[in-house]
Amino acid sequence: MSTLKFEERCKICGELLPTVGKEHFVVCEQCGTLNRFARYNSPQISLAFALTALILYLPANIFPFMTLEVYGNKNTATIWEGIVTMSETGAWGIAAIIFLASMVIPLVKLLILFYLGLTARSASHRKLRTRLYTTVEAIGRWSMLDIYLLAVLVAIMKMGPWAHAEPGLGSWMFALVVIFTMISSAYYDPTTIWNDTYDEKS
Structure with missing residues (x-):
């Protein structure tokens, strides 16, 4: 009792x-x-979800993200291939946004969450971990930017019966990465960084 x-x-x-x-x-x-x-117990749960998202991050960028069929011609591409194609056509701004929102920001956020969960029992570098947590909260709002951008691009390129877009395996993997990252961030309680009684109660 x-x-x-x-x-x-x-x-x-x-x-x-x-x-x-x-x-x-x-x-x-x-x-x-x-x-x-x-x-x-939140750091352990957060760490588990962050690790899961990190594992899914690689296949999300390897498998095809979307298949676009225009006038009967199908074109399948990964996120990186889409970025390269856009940069080659001169759409540097869109390519940069997709690169940051789809590859850089999710990876940085996951690595920070993984580090925070891994060092939950440590009493060192508390100010650094606090700044890292506030960074995660600040960049979290950009996590779905590429999804909104993709929706706009599909809406622009979809021309009734002449064009059809289908999500690939990479898109479903990326959706899971986003979901697990959000859960990991939600479960992490920043008060444990400064709570000296954490080790006694965990």
């Missing part, structure tokens, strides 16, 4: 709060405020 511990204070009135084991939320009996505390 878990032992009742008084180790947290209410964020409003400062009253000592009883926390049991890995409880996430505690209601203050004095002022009635719902207080949220660190999910002590």
Whole structure:
């Protein structure tokens, strides 16, 4: 049976709060405020999802992303091949956006989340890890930029019965990468970076 511990204070009135084991939320009996505390198992869960996304990242960029059929001619390309084609046709701006949003930003975000999950029990480099976490939050809004761009391109290029676009295996893999990355980011609780009692409660 878990032992009742008084180790947290209410964020409003400062009253000592009883926390049991890995409880996430505690209601203050004095002022009635719902207080949220660190999910002590969250770094491990975040790490697992980040690792899964990293594993899927490679096939997402190797397998064909989309098959476009125009006037009966089919053209299948990976994300990188699409970037190269656009740059060769002079669309440097679109190629750069797709390259950043589809390859660079997801990889950087995953590597940071993986590092944060891997160093969850460490008390060193806390300021660095805090900055890395804020970086992940800042670049997270760009995660779906390439999907919106792809939707616009397909809408422009689709000409009724003369053109048809189909997602390839790479697109489904990339969708999973985005989903697992979002879950990894959602499960990571940044308060564990500075919580000295994490090791005792995990």
